Amino acid sequence: MASKQEIRSEETKRAILTAAADLFATRGFDTVSIREIAKAAGCSHTTLYIYFKDKEALLHHLSKEPLQSLALQMEEILSKLGQTPEENLREISRQFIHFCLRNRTMYTLFFMIKATRIDVEEPEKELQTLRNQLFGLLRQAVRRCLPSDIEEEKALAQARIYFYTLHGIVGTYTHSEEPLDSLMERLAPTFALSIDVFLAGSQKIMNRE
Amino acid sequence: MASKQEIRSEETKRAILTAAADLFATRGFDTVSIREIAKAAGCSHTTLYIYFKDKEALLHHLSKEPLQSLALQMEEILSKLGQTPEENLREISRQFIHFCLRNRTMYTLFFMIKATRIDVEEPEKELQTLRNQLFGLLRQAVRRCLPSDIEEEKALAQARIYFYTLHGIVGTYTHSEEPLDSLMERLAPTFALSIDVFLAGSQKIMNRE
Amino acid sequence: MASKQEIRSEETKRAILTAAADLFATRGFDTVSIREIAKAAGCSHTTLYIYFKDKEALLHHLSKEPLQSLALQMEEILSKLGQTPEENLREISRQFIHFCLRNRTMYTLFFMIKATRIDVEEPEKELQTLRNQLFGLLRQAVRRCLPSDIEEEKALAQARIYFYTLHGIVGTYTHSEEPLDSLMERLAPTFALSIDVFLAGSQKIMNRE
Amino acid sequence: MASKQEIRSEETKRAILTAAADLFATRGFDTVSIREIAKAAGCSHTTLYIYFKDKEALLHHLSKEPLQSLALQMEEILSKLGQTPEENLREISRQFIHFCLRNRTMYTLFFMIKATRIDVEEPEKELQTLRNQLFGLLRQAVRRCLPSDIEEEKALAQARIYFYTLHGIVGTYTHSEEPLDSLMERLAPTFALSIDVFLAGSQKIMNRE
DNA sequence: GATGAATGAGTCTTCATTCAT
DNA sequence: CATGAATGAAGACTCATTCAT
Known part of the structure; x- marks a missing residue:
């Protein structure tokens, strides 16, 4: 054919x-x-x-697919039944981290690139949209682990803190030369622990108030 | 003279x-x-x-001084009496974040540059040493907030998690175009909260075990 | 077939x-x-x-036909009966100018290209021949407007002067962005006047001597 | 020094x-x-x-000086006393032609370059001004040879015809490989004759009306 | 006959760096 | 000590052209 x-x-x-x-x-x-x-x-x-067409076009092409599949996977996890929100967040975090470390530059490009300029054309907009979608999903996952009656403002702050943790983890190892597998084997428990610490701390503080 | x-x-x-x-x-x-x-x-x-000698040499030279003064300041804070370890960590974090955001490029260069390669000459080694020193100080500050009888391994994991938070915060805003002051005013509370969440979570988990 | x-x-x-x-x-x-x-x-x-074979070959091919048809038209006009030589020259000029302005690039290529180099192959030679033929026809048309007993040398000079006028007209507007029709409408009288001036001047001077 | x-x-x-x-x-x-x-x-x-700064900057630089000096020379001739307007025009023409053939590209660039675009910056504007100035001078020289009571419109047409002659002369030989001196020696009389033909014709026609 | 894939030569331009002064 | 002059290496990108299909 x-x-x-x-x-x-x-x-x-x-x-x-x-x-x-x-x-x-x-x-x-x-x-x-x-x-x-x-x-x-x-x-x-x-x-x-x-x-x-361009070096940049190459980049866009390169990023679109993986990001879309990531979004898809994340949505799947989010819609899983029979998981506590915490388990859900753990799984989604694990997967997000793994993705980012497997696609190192992508990470830099997706998450650190200068926020939406207004004069940008289509392809870049598409990326931006995807990016926002991903962030939205993560935020949702965090939101579910918090008491449902807290103010939106506070939930946002917690989401930010959660992002810092993710960003910190990924950023720390993005430039490492260690192969992904060895890295994950060595540090996966610590990454998991990070999320647990965030969850524990976040919940304790939310309740305290 | x-x-x-x-x-x-x-x-x-x-x-x-x-x-x-x-x-x-x-x-x-x-x-x-x-x-x-x-x-x-x-x-x-x-x-x-x-x-x-070089554009890079200029950079190294440029980084040495601020980093040294940062180290100095951190040591000062660390040796302050009459503060709980937690207050101490909060202060040191605040200061570290502030420093990193004020010296945005520096930050990228100091903390994200590929870990010591062997073939590197003197000046870079010096930087590396400084870097290690700073990380050591932060680690100490974290250590003090943890129960003194936990295993070293576990303390290290907590230090890492703490680093992730710092790195995440700084990394998120390094490339932002927002001026430092406005940024700090807007987000300082969230940054502080991040540390609190870390502390609360970390301690809860350490005790739980 | x-x-x-x-x-x-x-x-x-x-x-x-x-x-x-x-x-x-x-x-x-x-x-x-x-x-x-x-x-x-x-x-x-x-x-x-x-x-x-070539971008240039395309060009040559492209030029041959219109030039040939131009030559044909010119010959037709030249052989018209019942016109004074002056009317004849006016008509032939009008047509030549129109052709050149309709085929702007062609013009540049036919008339401004470096005169026959020896190392050139067939197709260019052919063009050169056509070009010479056209010039010959124009020259003839001019010749007829001059007293028949003047020296060849002088007739040649007048032909040259006539060429200058044509070349000047065409060259002035070849690069203009104005559409052909508007251009012609606006300037056709001036072009005609140019020829009249040439004729009047030429004859006056020829007689004066 | x-x-x-x-x-x-x-x-x-x-x-x-x-x-x-x-x-x-x-x-x-x-x-x-x-x-x-x-x-x-x-x-x-x-x-x-x-x-x-640029290839174009080079061009502008290249053109400014000679054009200015040409303008100067032309003004000088124009202001000469004790010459008939005709002698004046002849001299100015001679000099203009000579200049254009000595600075062949210049010629192409000055006179054939696409007329003023609006979005152009300073340097190009400067050139445009110079160009206009030169044309103005030539026009003046022509005007003086015409009856002083003719309509402006008609004077303009004559100026145009004169330009065609100049442009035609220069354009014909711009791409010639013949050295300037030999060229001038060979054709200077024809060039002079061109102007004479223009003058004679122009005046005859102006009077006839 | 017609085409998509692929290429090498060439375009302008910028930069870090060295040399003679 | 300081500098203007000069350069080679490299950057992104375009184009006319050839080859295998």
């Missing part, structure tokens, strides 16, 4: 994406040149421009 | 450092060009090379 | 030529890329190479 | 300008690359950017 050409094309595109993901992840967006990506992908740098 | 020349020389050097600090802080290390620094410092770009 | 394939092929070729003529005329030879032409012609850019 | 450095700098700048003028003149603005200019000037292409 798919002609040889189409296959080859698909391969090249995939090679570029893989190479770019890899390089962006290890070295950051700005530092990596298009020629490097091309070389890593085993093609000429001009070929890159056939598939992606 | 200091000849006129020496004074002038010192002035130029200082001008360069000030300009560089300013520019790095507002626009980031990579984005700022050496010529810009020189222009801002009111001297030729070649002059820069008289005082600093 | 012509198979379906041949017809289709012919259509594609025509589409390319039309598109190219259009683009060259409105935007100039250098500015237009081969991919643009292909897109405008509704085919792949590689297809272009089937029909034309 | 001028330090060695300043001299060298001046030399380089001059070399660049000379090379650029040369290349632009022979090959046109768009076709010439900055690297070529640099190579011809015997310096690195980056050096070029020290002296000129």
Whole structure:
């Protein structure tokens, strides 16, 4: 069905994406040149421009898919029945952290990139939307672990604190050279503990007031 | 004692450092060009090379002093009498966060730069040492808030969790364009709350076990 | 006779030529890329190479036809009976100017391109020949308006002067963005006047001597 | 007085300008690359950017001076006493043609460049002004040769026709490879004759009406 | 006959850095 | 001590063109 050409094309595109993901992840967006990506992908740098209008277009393409699948997974977890909200938050956190560490640059790009500029075009807007969606989901997960009668303001503060924890964890290891598996094995308990500490502290303080 | 020349020389050097600090802080290390620094410092770009071997050397030089003074301040706080360990940790956290947000680029450079590579020369080693020292102080401050009989391993985990919170806070706002003052006014309570949540959660969990 | 394939092929070729003529005329030879032409012609850019060796080959091909038809028209006018030589020259001038302004790029290419280099291949030679033919016709038209007994040298000088006028008119408006129709409406009288001035002046001077 | 450095700098700048003028003149603005200019000037292409912000800046710089001096010369001639208007126009024409052929690209650039766009910045405006000034001077010179009581409209038409002649002359030989001197020697009489034809014709027609 | 894939040469431009003064 | 001059390496990107299908 798919002609040889189409296959080859698909391969090249995939090679570029893989190479770019890899390089962006290890070295950051700005530092990596298009020629490097091309070389890593085993093609000429001009070929890159056939598939992606821009270095930035490449980035957007690269980020959209994983982020969407992450959002999907998160929604799934959120809608699981038979879990306490706390278990739910733990699972969602675990998964979020794992995702971010597996897609290191993505992380930098998704969460640290300068907040929405107004003059940005479509593709960037799309990303921004996805980002907001993800944050919304996390916030929801946190909200459920808090007493339902607290003020919205306070819930927001707790969500922020939770984000700090996530961001802190991910940020700490984003630039580490340790492979993902070894990292997770070594620190997964600590990450889990982080969430537990947050939950315990958060609930104690909410009740205290 | 200091000849006129020496004074002038010192002035130029200082001008360069000030300009560089300013520019790095507002626009980031990579984005700022050496010529810009020189222009801002009111001297030729070649002059820069008289005082600093490198753009990077400039950065190292730039970071040393503030970091040292930070360490000093932290030590001071740590050695304060008449404070509970918790009050102590709150104060030290406040100060650390403030410092990091005031020296945004510095922060990125000090804390996110790839952990000590072996092939690195002197100046970077020095930074690394400072960095370790700072982390040691923070760790101490956390340790004091925990029951004194817990295993070292567990204390370390709590210190890590505390770091995550700090790193998360700082990382979240490092790239924000909001001026420091407005930022602090708006979020200082949330930052404080973060520490409280950590403390409450940490202690609850330590006792539970 | 012509198979379906041949017809289709012919259509594609025509589409390319039309598109190219259009683009060259409105935007100039250098500015237009081969991919643009292909897109405008509704085919792949590689297809272009089937029909034309080169971007330049395309141009030559493109110029040949209109130039030939121009030559034809000019010959027709020249052979008209019942016109004074002056009326003849006026008509031929009008037509020449109109042609040149309708085919702006062509003009640049036909009349301003560096005179025959020796190392040039066939197609360019052909163009050169056409060009010479056209000039010959114009020269003839001028010659007829002059006293028949003047030296050849002097007639040549007058022909040159006439060319200058034509070239000047066309050159002045070749790069104008004004549409052909509006341009002609606005300036046709001036163009006609130019020829009249030339004729009047030329004859006065020829007689004076 | 001028330090060695300043001299060298001046030399380089001059070399660049000379090379650029040369290349632009022979090959046109768009076709010439900055690297070529640099190579011809015997310096690195980056050096070029020290002296000129842009390829276009280079062009503007290149054009300003000669155009100004041309304007000056023309004004001088215009204000000469003891000449008939006709002699005046002849002299001014001679000089204008000579200038344009000596500064071939300049010519293309000054007279054929797309008429004032509104969004253009300072330097281009300056050029535009100069250009207009030159045209004004020529127009004046023509005006004086015409009966003083004719309508402005008609005078303008004559000025246009005169421009066509000039433009035609210059345009015809701009791309010629013949050296200026030989060219002038060969054709100066024809050029002079062109003006005479224009004058004779123009006056005859003006009187006839 | 027609096409998508791929490329190398080339465009302008910026930057950190060195050298002679 | 300080500087202007000059450079090479590198950046993103475009284009005409060829090859295998």
